[in-house]
Amino acid sequence: MMANVRPMLRPPRFEAGVLGWAHANLFNSWHNSVLSVVVGAVLLLALWFGLRWAILTADWSVIATVGGRFVIGSYNSDQACAGNNCFWRPQVSLLMVTMLLGMGWGMAGGGVTKRIAIIVGVVIALFAFLPYSFERMGMDVRLLLLANVPAIGAGWALARYTRFGTVKWIVIFSVAAFLLTIILLRGIAGIPGLQPVAVQHWGGLTLNLILAVAGITLSLPIGIALALGRRSHLPVVKTLCVVFIEVFRGVPLITLLFMSQHLVPLALPQTFPRDSLLSAAVVITMFSAAYMAENIRGGLQALHPGQEEAARALGLSGWQTTLRISLPQVIRSVIPAIVGQFIGLFKDTSLVYIIGMVDITEIGRTFILGNPEFRISTKEVFIFIALAFWVFTYGMSYVSRKIEGHLGVGQR
Amino acid sequence: MSEIPRFLTYKGIPVWRHAQIIQWAAQIISAFLVVFLVAWFFINIGNAIADRNIPFGFSFLDREYQTPIGEHFIPYESSDSFRYALVVAASNTLLVAIIGVVLATILGIFMGVARLSGNWLVSKLALIYVEFFRNVPLLVQLLFWFFIILVLPPVREGYVFGGQLYINNAGISAPGPIPGSLGAVLTWVVLVAAAAAVGVMAHRKLTRRETETGKPSYPLLTGIAIVFVVGVLSWIVVSVISEAPFTISSPEPQGRFGRIHGGITVRAGLLVLLVGLVIYTSAFIAEIVRAGIQSVRRGQIEAARALGLSGTDTLRHVTFPQALRLIIPPLISQCLNLTKNSSLGGAVGYTDMTNVAITMTQTAPAVSIFILIMLVYLAMSLTWSLIGNLYNRYVGFTGV
Numbered sequence: 169m170m171a172n173v174r175p176m177l178r179p180p181r182f183e184a185g186v187l188g189w190a191h192a193n194l195f196n197s198w199h200n201s202v203l204s205v206v207v208g209a210v211l212l213l214a215l216w217f218g219l220r221w222a223i224l225t226a227d228w229s230v231i232a233t234v235g236g237r238f239v240i241g242s243y244n245s246d247q248a249c250a251g252n253n254c255f256w257r258p259q260v261s262l263l264m265v266t267m268l269l270g271m272g273w274g275m276a277g278g279g280v281t282k283r284i285a286i287i288v289g290v291v292i293a294l295f296a297f298l299p300y301s302f303e304r305m306g307m308d309v310r311l312l313l314l315a316n317v318p319a320i321g322a323g324w325a326l327a328r329y330t331r332f333g334t335v336k337w338i339v340i341f342s343v344a345a346f347l348l349t350i351i352l353l354r355g356i357a358g359i360p361g362l363q364p365v366a367v368q369h370w371g372g373l374t375l376n377l378i379l380a381v382a383g384i385t386l387s388l389p390i391g392i393a394l395a396l397g398r399r400s401h402l403p404v405v406k407t408l409c410v411v412f413i414e415v416f417r418g419v420p421l422i423t424l425l426f427m428s429q430h431l432v433p434l435a436l437p438q439t440f441p442r443d444s445l446l447s448a449a450v451v452i453t454m455f456s457a458a459y460m461a462e463n464i465r466g467g468l469q470a471l472h473p474g475q476e477e478a479a480r481a482l483g484l485s486g487w488q489t490t491l492r493i494s495l496p497q498v499i500r501s502v503i504p505a506i507v508g509q510f511i512g513l514f515k516d517t518s519l520v521y522i523i524g525m526v527d528i529t530e531i532g533r534t535f536i537l538g539n540p541e542f543r544i545s546t547k548e549v550f551i552f553i554a555l556a557f558w559v560f561t562y563g564m565s566y567v568s569r570k571i572e573g574h575l576g577v578g579q580r
Numbered sequence: 581m582s583e584i585p586r587f588l589t590y591k592g593i594p595v596w597r598h599a600q601i602i603q604w605a606a607q608i609i610s611a612f613l614v615v616f617l618v619a620w621f622f623i624n625i626g627n628a629i630a631d632r633n634i635p636f637g638f639s640f641l642d643r644e645y646q647t648p649i650g651e652h653f654i655p656y657e658s659s660d661s662f663r664y665a666l667v668v669a670a671s672n673t674l675l676v677a678i679i680g681v682v683l684a685t686i687l688g689i690f691m692g693v694a695r696l697s698g699n700w701l702v703s704k705l706a707l708i709y710v711e712f713f714r715n716v717p718l719l720v721q722l723l724f725w726f727f728i729i730l731v732l733p734p735v736r737e738g739y740v741f742g743g744q745l746y747i748n749n750a751g752i753s754a755p756g757p758i759p760g761s762l763g764a765v766l767t768w769v770v771l772v773a774a775a776a777a778v779g780v781m782a783h784r785k786l787t788r789r790e791t792e793t794g795k796p797s798y799p800l801l802t803g804i805a806i807v808f809v810v811g812v813l814s815w816i817v818v819s820v821i822s823e824a825p826f827t828i829s830s831p832e833p834q835g836r837f838g839r840i841h842g843g844i845t846v847r848a849g850l851l852v853l854l855v856g857l858v859i860y861t862s863a864f865i866a867e868i869v870r871a872g873i874q875s876v877r878r879g880q881i882e883a884a885r886a887l888g889l890s891g892t893d894t895l896r897h898v899t900f901p902q903a904l905r906l907i908i909p910p911l912i913s914q915c916l917n918l919t920k921n922s923s924l925g926g927a928v929g930y931t932d933m934t935n936v937a938i939t940m941t942q943t944a945p946a947v948s949i950f951i952l953i954m955l956v957y958l959a960m961s962l963t964w965s966l967i968g969n970l971y972n973r974y975v976g977f978t979g980v
Contacts, residue, residue, distance in 0.1 A: 193700035200699050207701050404607040408614060418961035419954045420923035423934055427954070430946045434628045435621040515717035519924075529720055536727065546727035554716040554724065561715035 230545040231552050234535055235300070238556070241371015241526050243353075248369030253361070258374050259312040261349040266292065266316040268342055270323025275333045280570045284563075285320050292316045346381060353378075367445040371526035373556060378445075379527075380514040383453045387513065388506065390453065391460025396490065398461065399468055409461070416458035422522045424451050429523045448520045456513040463505040467498035500575050507568035511561045518557075528553055638952075640944040641666075647939060650931040651847055662944060669936035670956050676853055676932060677919040677960070683858045684918060685911070688865025695870045706866065713863035718921055722856040726928040729848045735839060746831055746840055751851055753831035756844030760823045768818050768825040775810030779803035849930030853922065861918045865911060872907035873899060905975050912968040919960050933957075 194204040231238075236255075242248055244255045266289060273285040296313035298305060327333035332341070353374075355364040370378070397409035416424070428447040471494060479489040499506070521530040532549045536542060542549075595601055629636050645665040646658050653675055656668045694706035713721070729749055732738065738748025746753040759765045779802075786799035818825055831843030846854075876899050884898040885891075926935030937953045 193698070196698065203697075203699050204701050207699075207705065211701070211705065402603055402607050404611045408610065414962075415958065418958040420920040420934065420957060422923050423937075423950060423954055423957065426934075426938070427947070427950050430941075430950065431625075434625045434634065434947065437624055438628070438631075511715065515715075518717040518719045521719075521927075529717065529723065533723055543727075544731065546731070547724065550720055550724040550727065554720050557717055557720060558712065558715050562711065565715070 226548050227545045228548055230542050230548055232300075233542070234531065234549070235304070237372060237531055237535075238528055238552075239372045240374050241531055242369050243365060243371060243374070245369070248365050249363065254355075254363075254365060255309055256312060257352045257355075259309070261345075261352060261374075262292070263312070263315060263319045264345040264348065267319040267323035267326075268338065268345060270320035271327040271333065271338050271341065272323075273320070274324040274327025275335070275338060280567060284567070285324075289317050289320045346385075349378070367443060368524065370445065371528075372531055373528045375445075375520070375525060375527045376514070376517040379449055379452055379517040379520065380510075382449045383456055383513045383517075384510050386453045387456035387460050387509075390457035392464055392495065394457060394461035395464035395468060398465055413458045413461050416455050417462070421452070421455050421516055422519050424455060425519060425522050444523055444525060448523060448525060452513060452516060452520075455516070456509060459509050459512070460506065463502050463509060464498060466505070467502035468494065470501060471498055503568060503572055503575070507564055511564050514561060514564070515557065528556060635945040636948060637945065638948055640948070643944075645940070645943075647943075649936060650929070651849060652931070662940065665936065665940070666933075666949075666952060666956075669931065669933040669953075672931055672936075673919070673922055673925075673933040674960075676850065676857070676922045676925065676930070677915075680854055680857045680861070680918050680922065681915045683854070684861035684865060684914070687858060687862035688914075689869050691862055691866035692869025692873070695866060696873060710863045710866050713859050714867070718856060718860045719924055719927060721860055722852060722924055722928050725852045725855050729852055735833070744830055746833070749848060750840075751845055751847040753840045753843050753845040755828055755830045757826040758829045758842075760825050760827060764818050764822050764825045768814055771814040772807065772811050775807045775814075778810075779806040782806060849925065849928055852928040853925045853930045853932070856924075856928070857918055857921055860921070861914055864914050864917075868907055868910045868914065869903075872903035875906050876902045908971050908975075909968055912964055912971070916961050916964040919964065920957065923957075 195201040236244075240255070240258050243258065244252050246252065248254070266285075269281070269285040269288055272281040276282070293314055293316060296310040327338070331337075352362075353365065353370060354367070355362045357364050394409050394413055397405050398413065400406050400409075425448060428451045429444070432447055433442060475493055475497065476489055479493040480486075484493065518527055518529040520527055521533075526534065532553050536546050536549060592598075628634060641663040642661055644659050645662050647665075648658050649656055649665065649668055649672075652668045652672065654668060654671055656665070660668075691706050691709060694702050695710065697703045697706070732747065732749040735746075735748045735750050738746055738750075740746055744755055783799045783803035786797040786802055789795065790797045790799060815825065829842040831840045831845065833839065834841050880898055880902065881894055884894040889897065922932050923934035925932030926938060933953050933956065937949045940949050
């Protein structure tokens with residue numbers, strides 16, 4: 169009997185393993201083979217020259233020279249903060265953020281939140297070991313950076329072992345943390361150690377992040393309201409929403425920012441406090457809300473009318489139908505567009521240079537223009553800034569894909 | 581027995597829960613709020629103008645601008661009026677928008693198709709391209725290209741390729757057509773346009789014949805041949821009668837500083853703005869094209885292949901026409917974004933509309949200028965929307 173069993177044949181050489189993969193993906197027809205060889209050759213050449221430039225030619229010391237200014241701008245400079253002892257305020261804000269991340273991890277109990285919290289914690293802690301001299305980067309700065317690791321742990325424990333580990337409390341804490349950050353960065357006159365720092369000295373990545381967080385939180389609800397208003401059958405409300413959306417979508421953001429600087433001071437009484445940070449935040453939020461409204465409207469139009477009819481037939485009121493039936497489905501279906509808009513908003517924060525605010529991009533530009541000896545290393549500066557933006561924007565789109573997968577978009 | 585007024589015995593829905601009344605109240609209140617706010621703004625603006633002697637109004641439009649505009653493609657002198665300077669600036673923005681949209685669409689379609697390529701290397705490269713350029717602010721990219729151009733050698737020491745192509749920190753110069761006399765150009769262009777019309781008609785007719793009878797009729801070849809033959813013949817005739825419609829001029833360095841004359845020069849500012857805008861927008865368009873093509877059901881492609889259509893024919897006659905309905909609306913909104921993003925030209929030394937407007941604010945009321953240019957941008961945006969709506973109506977595609 170056994171003699172009839174044939175010896176098991178090895179798979180064909182070109183169908184399995186590395187060769188099989190290459191055959192299926194790179195050399196499955198003659199024109200694909202040619203394409204692979206040509207593209208591969210170009211890629212190797214580009215990698216060779218690119219890496220040679222990045223490792224041998226490029227002078228990355230310019231990044232170290234600018235250093236902390238990329239993160240907080242001139243916040244801790246002599247003009248902004250006499251005594252140069254304001255560095256701890258942005259750092260304490262960072263501690264609050266990492267603590268919230270820890271709470272997110274504690275609540276979710278693992279998955280993406282855990283991964284993000286650990287990565288953020290480790291990266292920030294690593295910054296504490298930058299090989300600067302102690303005059304340039306003091307022990308206090310390093311310790312406050314290291315404190316982010318216990319902060320994540322504290323947040324995790326808080327969410328895990330107390331009753332604060334719910335979405336409601338995390339939202340409340342987030343809002344509180346944001347307001348506290350603003351108060352902390354602004355400072356309070358009369359309290360030692362908290363001397364006021366004018367907003368024009370805020371800068372760097374911190375400024376981009378503050379504007380982005382404010383814009384993201386507010387543009388979604390405003391956008392939803394505008395989208396509902398545009399779909400409303402009340403002529404006055406509808407007209408107002410349409411005009412708002414089309415005007416804000418129809419003009420470039422920098423002209424709006426410019427107008428906010430010139431027209432708004434005229435339109436408000438002179439006694440009104442001027443605040444370039446506030447007006448930038450308002451304009452960016454409005455601009456983004458107009459786009460958000462169109463995204464949401466797309467989702468509303470795609471929603472099957474039967475959903476609303478069924479809800480009304482069950483006796484739900486108009487508001488209940490909108491809030492409990494339509495919007496949850498709509499928002500789930502347009503998550504990619506919403507996150508795309510958030511990413512757009514974050515990128516748009518680089519435009520505040522037009523009203524004289526110094527975000528991370530502007531810091532790079534002014535540094536190069538002000539220090540001609542570094543003119544040769546501009547590529548390095550802008551590659552660094554591009555990567556700094558990219559880490560955040562790519563992170564957002566990564567989280568968006570995870571949320572989509574979690575909510576099962578396109579699967580039910 | 582006295583009659584009780586009807587509204588006192590009213591037993592229906594209470595007023596505060598009556599849908600119609602609530603809706604009307606909401607409308608009146610919101611209208612009132614908006615009118616109140618706008619009125620308050622205008623009163624404040626009026627007070628500010630009166631108190632602080634702030635210039636306002638549009639009388640400056642007739643004044644001489646007296647400032648050079650770095651780059652312009654229609655004739656402009658410093659003695660021209662503000663009004664005309666704004667037109668020149670708008671034409672600069674329009675030029676960038678049109679060239680940028682064409683190039684970004686071509687590159688975007690290319691990258692979108694590359695993303696779907698069966699070749700692993702090509703599709704992964706396209707993925708990296710899209711994910712990087714889409715996620716980095718346009719301003720950062722523009723400044724990156726700008727400083728790269730700045731570190732190129734100056735005009736006199738610039739790179740020269742074959743004595744024809746000049747690359748230096750002032751821009752790129754290459755040979756280009758220079759129009760002859762207006763009559764010659766017009767005659768030739770009209771003749772070629774007429775030939776193109778005939779060619780299109782022939783193409784249609786032959787295509788119909790081919791599909792109806794199955795006889796090979798070479799519609800595309802015939803169409804191109806008609807245009808080509810008429811073009812060459814009329815060129816010879818026009819050249820013999822008066823002069824050649826276009827002559828090729830080569831760039832040549834002249835004078836002490838070696839400034840380049842002749843040929844076509846794309847100056848650094850325009851070049852950087854175009855490169856930045858095209859790369860940035862094409863990354864978005866690539867994603868739109870990819871999503872559009874992927875949305876065509878597999879059954880459609882399988883059916884086409886089962887009917888005996890080749891891979892190219894399937895793409896051309898089955899996949900692409902269906903994908904196009906989903907691609908065009910977001911593509912148009914990307915064109916709109918590109919037009920608006922060209923307002924960053926000032927950051928890289930190109931005199932687009934916003935940049936000129938910002939310069940103008942030094943000698944004219946800022947608010948008035950910005951109201952004007954915002955209206956122009958709005959008009960451009962609404963034109964794009966109109967094109968989109970017309971397309972939607974044309975393909976009969978309503979919905980999302």
